[in-house]
Amino acid sequence: MLHLINFSGSPEQMRWVEEMHIEGVHLDMTHLREQKISHDLLARIRCSPYSPTKIYASNIGLVKDLENALDWQIDHCYGGLMMPPLSRHQILQINDSRIAKAIFSLHPHQHPNGNGDN
Known part of the structure; x- marks a missing residue:
């Protein structure tokens, strides 16, 4: 099981996701809040609804983060708000x-x- 921790959306990391069939991509919710990672990039990770790659969001600290995670179809969340x-x-x-x-x-x-x- 391969997971990519601290996903930033760099071209090299995207190539790893696509070529190595990474099973999990862990991204920091603050990157999404600050729009350092685009929604289009998340859509590329999910190239199909049957994609084996799961998206994990860390540093969930705001209720709005949970709402955004649902809107952005993030599979799993963890962080300070998750108790x-x-x-x-x-x-x-x-x-x-x-x-x-x-x-x-x-x-x-x-x-x-x-x-x-x-």
Whole structure:
């Protein structure tokens, strides 16, 4: 599995994508925000709907980034805005989490799991 990290859209990188059948292209969302990578370039990567190349966007930090990723048909996103699920313990540690405390007090579980959840 070949992935091209830090994709900038250079002619050399595009040649690699086309000739080597790269399976994943990772681009920085800030490049798309600043229009350093064009939408036409993304369309070239997706030469057909059956293209094996998946497009990954990193540094998702704004809600608008998620909307743009959907519009630009980006396959996968990761970054600061994309957050893993929280355990009960983590939620209870959040300041002023009265709602979380109320939710978990209504349905306590009998057997805690390894994540600190009850």
